[in-house]
Amino acid sequence: MQKITIAIDGFSSCGKSTLAKALAQKLGYHYIDTGAMYRAVTWFAYQNGFIKEDGSMDGEAIVAALPVIDIRFAINAETHNSDVYLNDVNVEHEIRSMLVSKLVSKVSTIKEVRHKMVALQRTMGGKKGVVLDGRDIGTHVFPKAELKLFMTADYDIRAKRRLDEYSSKGQYFSLEEVLHSLKERDHEDLTRKENPLIKADDAVILDNSELNREEQLEFVLKLISDLQFISRQEQSHH
Ligand code: DC
Numbered sequence: 636m637q638k639i640t641i642a643i644d645g646f647s648s649c650g651k652s653t654l655a656k657a658l659a660q661k662l663g664y665h666y667i668d669t670g671a672m673y674r675a676v677t678w679f680a681y682q683n684g685f686i687k688e689d690g691s692m693d694g695e696a697i698v699a700a701l702p703v704i705d706i707r708f709a710i711n712a713e714t715h716n717s718d719v720y721l722n723d724v725n726v727e728h729e730i731r732s733m734l735v736s737k738l739v740s741k742v743s744t745i746k747e748v749r750h751k752m753v754a755l756q757r758t759m760g761g762k763k764g765v766v767l768d769g770r771d772i773g774t775h776v777f778p779k780a781e782l783k784l785f786m787t788a789d790y791d792i793r794a795k796r797r798l799d800e801y802s803s804k805g806q807y808f809s810l811e812e813v814l815h816s817l818k819e820r821d822h823e824d825l826t827r828k829e830n831p832l833i834k835a836d837d838a839v840i841l842d843n844s845e846l847n848r849e850e851q852l853e854f855v856l857k858l859i860s861d862l863q864f865i866s867r868q869e870q871s872h873h
Contacts, residue, residue: 637863637866639763639782639862640777640779640781640782641655641658641664641765641780641781641782641784641859642772642776642782642783642784643655643766643772643783643786644768644771644774644784644832644835644838645785645786646788646817646821646824646832647736647797647821648793648794648800649788649793650843651768651786652668654784654786654841654851654852654855655668655766657852658852658856659766661852662764662766664764664765665759665766666767667708667756667759667760668708668719669768669770669772670768672719673739674719674731674736675706675726676697676742676743676752677738677739678726678729679700679704680696680697680700680738680742681738683696685700686738688738690737690741697742698745698747698748701747701751704722705721705722706720706755707719707720708720708759731800732806733801733808736820737816739820740819740823740827741823743824744828746828746829753771753830756772756776757777770831771830771831773785774835778835782839782855782862783837784838784841784855785834786840786843787840790814792844793817794810794813794817797813797817839858841855
């Protein structure tokens with residue numbers, strides 16, 4: 636089967652990465668978690684005092700430091716996940732904290748940060764056979780991706796999923812706190828100037844409020860096989 640590029644965009648905590656990983660595994664594709672890249676930059680900025688817990692940020696300092704921020708992925712031999720490395724240090728654990736979740740949308744409004752991340756993503760995902768998830772993949776990073784999904788789900792369900800994810804890692808918050816943080820992040824992602832979160836015209840909406848993981852995977856695999864069928868038909872007509 637012909638390999639394609641799959642772009643998954645959508646709101647925070649809609650299960651984009653869960654679906655992207657399952658697809659990559661099923662299809663033997665590479666998975667690129669673009670949110671992890673913005674999170675790693677945020678962690679760097681926080682560690683260096685360029686952004687504080689209260690959200691006050693020295694954007695110029697972050698931009699000036701960009702040349703010394705190296706981000707890459709490497710497969711974790713134990714978990715088989717693709718872990719993110721910041722200047723050769725595995726920061727997978729640090730970047731999933733509530734602190735980074737709260738600050739990342741702000742850091743990802745910086746134009747120069749986005750330019751650097753997008754360039755990296757285009758290099759890493761340049762070959763077909765790749766699944767990327769983020770906010771601007773189908774609209775900006777890979778506008779010619781053969782399959783684009785736009786994921787959404789009810790707020791309560793998203794907050795509950797994120798809460799479970801935190802508590803499985805020993806981090807405890809109230810549902811209200813998680814809900815508030817999600818809404819703030821959506822607002823920042825939707826309203827930023829540089830490549831905000833919007834559905835690409837040709838993206839398929841996937842509302843997974845009522846769908847389990849298997850059902851979502853099945854839905855997307857069906858879309859892919861339909862795509863392949865259409866492309867075979869087109870070829871036979873030429
Ligand atoms: O998918 P995530 O929750 O790990 O993403 C973290 C943040 O990074 C998200 O709130 C906005 C930003 N982001 C972005 O601006 N563009 C992307 N392609 C991916 C993430």
